Amino acid sequence: MSDIHVHELNVNGEAHEVRFAATATLLDILRQQLGMTGAKRGCNQGVCGACTVLLDGAPVRSCLTLAANVGERQVMTVEGVQKDGMLSRVQQALLDSGAVQCGFCTPGIVIALEALLRERPMPDADEIRHALSGNLCRCSGYVKIVEAAVKAAGVAP
Amino acid sequence: MNAFVDPVGASLPRLEAREKVVGAARYIDDHARPGMLYAAIAQSPFAHARIRGYDVSRAKALAGVRAIVTGTDIPIRRVGGVLKDETMLAVGKVRYVGEPVAAVAARDLATARLAAQLIEVDYEPLPAVLSIDDALKPDAPVLHEDLDSYVRAMDGHSHGNVIWDSTLVEGDVDAAWARCDVIVEGTYRTPAQYHAYMEPNGVLAEVDGNGRITVLATCQSVHHVQTRVADELGIPMSQVRAQVSRVGGGFGGKHASNIHSIAAWLARASGKPVKLALSRTQDMEIQRSRHPAVIRLKTGACRDGTVIAREAEITLDGGAYADESPNVLAFAMLMVRGPYNVPNVRIRGRAVYTNKLRAGSFRGFGNPQAAFAGESQMDELAGKLGMDPVELRLRNAMRAGDRWIGGHTATTCQLVSCLEKVREAREAAPALPPPRPGRKRGTAVVAVAHISGLMGTSASVQMRGDGTFALNTGCVDIGQGSDTVMTQLCASVLQVPVDRIVYGTQDSDLSPYNWKTAGSRSTYMTGRAVVAATNIVRERILEHAAAMFECATADLELRPGGRVGIVGVPGKEVGFKDVALRSLFRSGGPIAGYHGFVFDGERFDPKRALIERLAFDNLGIYTFGAQCVEVEVDTVTGRVEVLRVWSAHDVGKAINPTSVEGQIQGGVVQGMGYALHEQLVWDDDGRLSNPSFADYKIPGILDAPAVIVPIVFEDPDPTGPFGAKGVGEISLVGIAPAIANAVCAATGARLRQIPMTPERVIDALEQS
Numbered sequence A: 001m002s003d004i005h006v007h008e009l010n011v012n013g014e015a016h017e018v019r020f021a022a023t024a025t026l027l028d029i030l031r032q033q034l035g036m037t038g039a040k041r042g043c044n045q046g047v048c049g050a051c052t053v054l055l056d057g058a059p060v061r062s063c064l065t066l067a068a069n070v071g072e073r074q075v076m077t078v079e080g081v082q083k084d085g086m087l088s089r090v091q092q093a094l095l096d097s098g099a100v101q102c103g104f105c106t107p108g109i110v111i112a113l114e115a116l117l118r119e120r121p122m123p124d125a126d127e128i129r130h131a132l133s134g135n136l137c138r139c140s141g142y143v144k145i146v147e148a149a150v151k152a153a154g155v156a157p
Numbered sequence B: 001m002n003a004f005v006d007p008v009g010a011s012l013p014r015l016e017a018r019e020k021v022v023g024a025a026r027y028i029d030d031h032a033r034p035g036m037l038y039a040a041i042a043q044s045p046f047a048h049a050r051i052r053g054y055d056v057s058r059a060k061a062l063a064g065v066r067a068i069v070t071g072t073d074i075p076i077r078r079v080g081g082v083l084k085d086e087t088m089l090a091v092g093k094v095r096y097v098g099e100p101v102a103a104v105a106a107r108d109l110a111t112a113r114l115a116a117q118l119i120e121v122d123y124e125p126l127p128a129v130l131s132i133d134d135a136l137k138p139d140a141p142v143l144h145e146d147l148d149s150y151v152r153a154m155d156g157h158s159h160g161n162v163i164w165d166s167t168l169v170e171g172d173v174d175a176a177w178a179r180c181d182v183i184v185e186g187t188y189r190t191p192a193q194y195h196a197y198m199e200p201n202g203v204l205a206e207v208d209g210n211g212r213i214t215v216l217a218t219c220q221s222v223h224h225v226q227t228r229v230a231d232e233l234g235i236p237m238s239q240v241r242a243q244v245s246r247v248g249g250g251f252g253g254k255h256a257s258n259i260h261s262i263a264a265w266l267a268r269a270s271g272k273p274v275k276l277a278l279s280r281t282q283d284m285e286i287q288r289s290r291h292p293a294v295i296r297l298k299t300g301a302c303r304d305g306t307v308i309a310r311e312a313e314i315t316l317d318g319g320a321y322a323d324e325s326p327n328v329l330a331f332a333m334l335m336v337r338g339p340y341n342v343p344n345v346r347i348r349g350r351a352v353y354t355n356k357l358r359a360g361s362f363r364g365f366g367n368p369q370a371a372f373a374g375e376s377q378m379d380e381l382a383g384k385l386g387m388d389p390v391e392l393r394l395r396n397a398m399r400a401g402d403r404w405i406g407g408h409t410a411t412t413c414q415l416v417s418c419l420e421k422v423r424e425a426r427e428a429a430p431a432l433p434p435p436r437p438g439r440k441r442g443t444a445v446v447a448v449a450h451i452s453g454l455m456g457t458s459a460s461v462q463m464r465g466d467g468t469f470a471l472n473t474g475c476v477d478i479g480q481g482s483d484t485v486m487t488q489l490c491a492s493v494l495q496v497p498v499d500r501i502v503y504g505t506q507d508s509d510l511s512p513y514n515w516k517t518a519g520s521r522s523t524y525m526t527g528r529a530v531v532a533a534t535n536i537v538r539e540r541i542l543e544h545a546a547a548m549f550e551c552a553t554a555d556l557e558l559r560p561g562g563r564v565g566i567v568g569v570p571g572k573e574v575g576f577k578d579v580a581l582r583s584l585f586r587s588g589g590p591i592a593g594y595h596g597f598v599f600d601g602e603r604f605d606p607k608r609a610l611i612e613r614l615a616f617d618n619l620g621i622y623t624f625g626a627q628c629v630e631v632e633v634d635t636v637t638g639r640v641e642v643l644r645v646w647s648a649h650d651v652g653k654a655i656n657p658t659s660v661e662g663q664i665q666g667g668v669v670q671g672m673g674y675a676l677h678e679q680l681v682w683d684d685d686g687r688l689s690n691p692s693f694a695d696y697k698i699p700g701i702l703d704a705p706a707v708i709v710p711i712v713f714e715d716p717d718p719t720g721p722f723g724a725k726g727v728g729e730i731s732l733v734g735i736a737p738a739i740a741n742a743v744c745a746a747t748g749a750r751l752r753q754i755p756m757t758p759e760r761v762i763d764a765l766e767q768s
Helices: A026-033 A089-096 A106-119 A125-131 A143-153 B017-021 B057-061 B109-118 B132-136 B173-177 B222-233 B260-270 B280-286 B325-335 B367-385 B389-396 B415-428 B482-494 B522-549 B576-586 B606-612 B657-676 B735-747 B758-767
Strands: A004-011 A014-021 A052-055 A058-061 A074-076 B037-043 B049-055 B065-070 B084-086 B100-106 B120-125 B162-170 B182-190 B202-207 B213-217 B240-244 B274-277 B293-301 B307-319 B344-353 B439-453 B456-463 B469-473 B501-503 B556-559 B563-566 B569-575 B592-598 B620-634 B640-650 B707-713
Touching: A014 A026, A052 A106, A058 A106, A089 A106, A089 A143, A089 B017, A106 A125, A106 A143, A106 B017, A125 A143, A143 B657, B037 B109, B037 B260, B037 B280, B049 B100, B057 B065, B057 B109, B065 B109, B065 B260, B100 B109, B100 B260, B132 B307, B132 B344, B162 B325, B162 B606, B173 B307, B173 B344, B182 B367, B202 B260, B213 B222, B213 B260, B222 B240, B222 B260, B260 B274, B293 B367, B307 B325, B307 B367, B325 B344, B325 B367, B367 B389, B367 B439, B367 B735, B389 B415, B389 B439, B415 B439, B415 B620, B415 B640, B415 B707, B439 B522, B439 B735, B456 B522, B456 B576, B469 B482, B469 B522, B482 B501, B482 B522, B522 B556, B522 B563, B522 B569, B522 B576, B522 B592, B522 B620, B563 B576, B569 B576, B620 B735, B640 B657, B640 B735, B657 B707, B657 B735, B735 B758
Parallel strands: A004 A074, B037 B274, B213 B240, B307 B344, B469 B501, B640 B707
Antiparallel strands: A004 A014, A052 A058, A052 A074, B037 B100, B049 B120, B065 B100, B162 B344, B182 B293, B202 B213, B202 B274, B293 B307, B439 B620, B456 B469, B456 B592, B556 B563, B563 B569, B620 B640
16 A cells, blocks of 8 residues: 655645645545545546536546546546536536436546637537547437537637 | 426426536535545456455455455355346456445545455356357357346346347248348448446435435335345335435446445444545446347338348347347347338347446347337338338338237337428538538438336325425436426426426435336436326315315315316406315324336237247337438548438326437437447457547537437327427437448448448448
8 A cells, every 4th residue: 555645736726725635636535535526437448428527618538537636737527517506507508418328438528628719619520529539429320419518618608 | 576487397406406407416425424434346357267265354454444345255145137147246256357346434534445455266167258259159158157047027038148048029021032132231330339428427425323225326216226225135014225326327337236235235334424436447347238239130122122031140239248138139139120011020039148348228128129120120221122211111110000019009100291291301401512522411310119118116205384395206306407397397287387386305214116217217207107196186175175176076186386266257266275285283183195107018928928038028019210311431431420410209298308309319419429439348358448438439519410400300109298209218229220321322331240430331332
């Protein structure tokens, strides 16, 4: 077992003091220590995208990100997307479009689309598909997810 | 006040969508308990070996280990479906690589996993059987020496490595061949597909102060989990409570319970809550797959295209345990004639044991294999007849009133409309820019059918003191949207918005019985129970209101929003709350309704099922459909891209049209994965070569067709809730043959094996 160290982690605008070994991933810490279970462990090898979170606004696989490497960067998880209890336009569009089925991939999809819309406010369908190319969904066939993303892009943030 | 919108037929958002988009939905691994232990499983490194003994001393000595269980600790209680051949941990022998042989509970996951590795099992390796051909050799090693002594629900002529052996005959196929002008024959092969639900399997078990077990599982039926855990632990069902977490997809893979008893055992042994959450790799190694199949098929027709004979020999690779093999086999046999009026049919079906992961239920349940053979061969037949493939299908298509093999009548059938509509939609679609050099495009149409029905289900509805309602069924929502559909049905009968109804999470202590979320049955079967139970409540409400108004119930009507009024007298009303309070505190008693039933439609003749050894006699009603795909084949690389899909189905009534579309679109893409790249691969030692999402590729968004057009026909089934039929599986069924036929239309190359990998496509192009 490697040594446990104390770190400060900034998640959804809040600083948390956490203790972990050098081998711990960001996903481990979020889920096990901070009780933030929104990011999912679908494959634990960076393929499915269900664990996607933002690091300083950029989407990363939290299952492949060592917690120790996060440093002072801001982590944003699906739990931090709502503002004052209001769904974001991405969340609302996914809900309205019937793009949520089993929902296990949904946190990763929400985060990937939040990142896309920050970068490209009016993406076309091709850009949406590329932005979601790292997020697997087994239920939807992706059609309604793309429809939701198009709908979200048409709404003022 | 907004006008009341009838919930049935409205595309309401999923009731639980909000908790899913904010990350608050709790799947199995999101649950924890104070003092909870973590479990790990020790797995077999051999495909086939005798277990000579265990040494758990090193594992036991590890700090933090709280409980260990091996095959010597458990009673030998064989469980399973029709043929009971499995134990919760291997006993005496292991029969596939990865099979659970022992399990550990420890204070953290790392300790549990280390301890599992420290369990030493003394194995005597045995020769393994890794293919259907090897399994059927006369001198093949036998997986289950005690097969004859296993408990079974009916005789399937099990022997050697044969799990089930069945024959289904109608008409006189031998005499019919002589009357055929054209006969086509071929052998079709399909792979082991993995369900790849995004949430791996898991379970959290705990024991209360009285020793009673609660099992929280990601599953397709709490009633199944309860039964299986009680069976495997050898305790009464009253001592097991099964609950369900949010389920991150199932597709049949969470249909039977393999790991739940292991956690329950460890919880009893340690006295602590125990969570067992499978890694993706473990999930792939120890759960189940779709049955690999080899289907020899022969079809004969008259010059005018009338198909008069079909003969099939279906062999399924069942893996190490029977699980659902007898039923999948029976269903494949019942589906391989296809949705056509073919008078002379003979089908032989066998399922065999091999030293690989068990195969079991998976969306389509034998039908995708049968349809790959059957619908590929329809295009081959059309080619030989010089007929348009859609015309050939139209000529032979079943229509309402026609019989399925076995005799069931298709009471509703819009197959002809579906075929015509997808062809029309394809023709009306905008032309795409021409393909780049080296690429060829092709289009094909297939016909499909599937059932919805099976077994028993029930529902209860209770009125609360404020005039809202609690609806309970045993139907687990595995992501397909049944929570919302059940609520919509109940709300529509009562003419209230869906937010006046709470749909209870399934709990074996509380939920009325339901067999399983399977067989495209939830909307049709549990939906019927919901409507019937709600109608009882509706009648009770009217009775109370009649007493309050001192009139006859016939003079009363429900008014939208939760009121009862006198017909023709607009102002005269009483609210549901007043009715509820009267029932609770004045007279009559709480208003509640319950309805339970077993599928009550036409059955396959039970005596004939016994004689022909078909593991099914209770099927269901039929949903029909037609699917059209447009593909582009890169003739240099062999890569097949699916450009557009039109998928038409006669669903009876779309209770939630958006959910129906979601089922169709999702099934199409899962079917595309099956057709083009998904395949579990075992090496020569029987070890799974690709148990990870990196090595087992499911379709991503860039692989999926950008255009998938669902087309829905609403021809109400007289028995369905508001006329609805099931749509959960059918959209997957025809995609593989549709793609194979479209590849052939584009290039002339006929692929009779899936997945149609680039290598196989190139080989086929070279041979064509």
